[in-house]
Amino acid sequence: MKGKDIIILGIESSCDETSAAVVVNGREILSNVISTQVKLHAEYGGVVPEIASRKHVESIIPVIDKACKEANIELEDVDAIGVTYGPGLVGALLVGIAAAKALAFTLGKPLIGVNHIDGHVCANYISHKQLEPPFVCLIASGGHSHIVNIVDYRKQIVLGRTRDDAAGEAFDKIARVLGLGYPGGPLVEKMAEQGDEQAFNFPRVNFKDSTYDFSFSGLKTAVINVVNQYRQKNETLPVADICASFQKAAVDVLVDHTMGAASVTGTQNVCIAGGVAANKFLRKNFEIACSKADIQLFYPPIKLCTDNAAMIASSAYFSYIENEFAPLNLNAVPGLKLGEKHF
């Protein structure tokens, strides 16, 4: 695209993190501030009481200020404000939305409503400047497991999703059962390096009616049953073997279903996104599967895999160039689905 650069301020507060970012043309990060990096009380000088999502309320203004400062811009310089309006926790979402609306109104700039899951997809546009749709994307995190056909920047078709637990959640829960600690993903991954992935044959669930859907609840219960059997017999737990076998079962399903979806759509490109995309074993297995199928694989750096506002600003940019703006009465939609629009 020729002409003026489009600067988007992105705001994300759907769950735990409060984040603000400034991104140019959907692909270049000028700043990406996440609340845990900010000494909130010191900067804001106290607590705002009597408001539901206090943590976000405390963080939101300092985080936005810091994002502008690090990007070396003034608020007036932005072309639009993009904000996550779902899915997520209603009280948490509302804080980001209220801030975004106030800024849009006072600055006279357009407001853009962003789907958090699409944000994860868009993290790939930031890390891979040449990447363009169509492609198939696996979004796997603590809260989401989706296989999506990204037909165009603004057109997504969900091909598969979890029917119970998310992939990242299964890792965390197994880590807890094995007493490894939190967050579980990296700990299970590390432990699995020393284990035998064929020691246990854990279930890999496939559905006849919808081939690409996931179910990780049965896998979790199968692992717990093995752990209980060892404990009842007072035998030493083969922790590394359990981790390796569990991780292999989970990754097999993620890879198989994604590659199946890729093959059906005939795409040349597969992306992975979300916190689980940081798992090296998953990446390795995807690399092998993609190279076999002559498909190119993309994934973002770890910092862009977890929740952040840069990916929200990127998604907002692609709505901006399509003139898809939200009205100032934009509301939080906690159960927002990918491909849906609620304003």
Added chain:
Amino acid sequence: MWEIITNNELETIELGEKIAGRLNKGDILALSGDLGTGKTAFVKGIAKGFGINDYITSPTFTLVHSYKGTEFELHHFDVYRINDEEELFEIGFEEYLYEDDICVIEWADLIKNLIPNHSIWIYFERLEGGSDQRRITIKGLEEK
């Protein structure tokens, strides 16, 4: 207080469906039980009983998933990863409890002080030996 033994996940779902038919607006179900004992399966049954056709996915990370049923809205909480009660207060948890909807809270024992007195407590236990059998104990709702 009453006790039910379910032999598999399907029976746990059926129990949830049965309980759903006995709930009134504003009811709060506090679920307690270890990982993999059938809490989410039970909530699937509740949702089915409310005419909700959506997948009931685990809200462990998002903390709450809300679904519109034919009569009630169902708020499905999972406070598994909450470190202390203050943290939950900060995200507006209590606002949900005093609506005319139905709230189901997994791992409610972790936030006992925030659970209203009139809540129905349901305990899930794995029975020794059989890996699929569960003992489910219900307090605050009479057996019928």
